Amino acid sequence: MENRKKVAFYTLGCKLNFSETSTIARSFEDEGFDRVDFEEVADMYVINTCSVTENADKQFKQVVKKAMKLNDKAFVAAVGCYAQLKPDELAAVDGVDLVLGATEKFKITDYINDLSKNDFGEVHSCEIADADFYVGSYSIGDRTRAFLKVQDGCDYKCTYCTIPLARGISRSDELNNVLKNAYEISQQNIKEIVLTGVNIGDYGKGEFGNKKHEHTFLELVQELDKVEGIERLRISSIEPNLLKNETIEFVSKSRTFVPHFHIPLQSGSNDILKLMKRRYQREIYTERVNKIREVMPHACIGVDVIVGFPGETDEHFLETYRYLNEMDISYLHVFKYSERDNTEAADMAGVVPENVRVKRSKMMRGLSVKKRRSFYESQLGSTRTVLFESENKEGYIHGFTENYVKVKTPWNPELVNTLHEINLTTIDTDGSVRMEFVAVEV
Missing domain, CATH: 2.40.50 (OB fold (Dihydrolipoamide Acetyltransferase, E2P))
Structure with missing residues (x-):
């Protein structure tokens, strides 16, 4: 037993990444590794990267440095979105031995031989068009809550986003497999499951670019509601154009789904939404919020918003600010726009100066504090x-x-x-x- 190797994991980014890290970790356990905390000395460190955060490369370098400090002979592997988008950049970071792209990350144990450090980072990265198969995942770590992946990839072409380049086309897990995973989670004394994916409202598209929906998101929600042993189910982020009234109504009466929605808006200006190539206008968003309030007055509604997008004038920003100020929403996730390579927005005119982006971000964060406080006050006494x-x-x-x-x-x-x-x-x-x-x- 003393010869068992130790592996530690570090996850950057979203809930989806956490669910996938958990699945990758279980594959190491199946190969005879012992999983330890990232703060401990390990034989191997696996870093699941993110491309959304502004300082993705900086964060990654800090995490590698931390691993090397713990054990300078440890084997370091990078997987995930940033590893798919910028594999050579990550491979060049001092201490990195292996970089795996979108299709390779779930087969990581196949790429490991004797854990000897490499002189240069070895890259195995596919063309993103090859990422057309689905690997189901769920996270078990925090005893109270698990993240259950139901969908991956995205067919949308939002002008600021690299996720389609990092994760490929939209594809989903089979309904029976999602239900099996949900049941497995329920057997672990976990009380809450959070559904996760890149674009979960698009649930139902099969593998290999099959665009036919086998099941709808509503059918997924209805079937999950029947799984015994789960106390709570929470829908994570869902696009406003894909959140249908039937789903909202079902959640309002369901046994396990909780009254909490996180709905990306990105901008309250229809002009900016067009530049972003979002698939809705502001009026659709208003309809969704009003519908939720009609059937679940006590629901929590979270909003994603991007400030400082190219072409966003002071008038556009104030239009978004006033819109959100008047809307009955509960909190904001504020993103300061940052340029991404190989996106349309990176080449757009009307670049907003960095100091203006910072100022707008502060204003929106202030609004979020006010909205959350107001929502909490409305719940007192209940x-x-x-x-x-x-x-x-x-x-x-x-x-x-x-x-x-x-x-x-x-x-x-x-x-x-x-x-x-x-x-x-x-x-x-x-x-x-x-x-x-x-x-x-x-």
């Missing part, structure tokens, strides 16, 4: 169900209600990974909500 998490933060245990209000109560290890009915009482100085128990464990 009875909700909270799922407690596992961390002791300065003597408190935190959790989230079904509609994504963050609550806190004095630390009690017996509460970890349990559901309780509570009253929301006051907003604390840190922005979370204090609570009192109203019933026994749910």
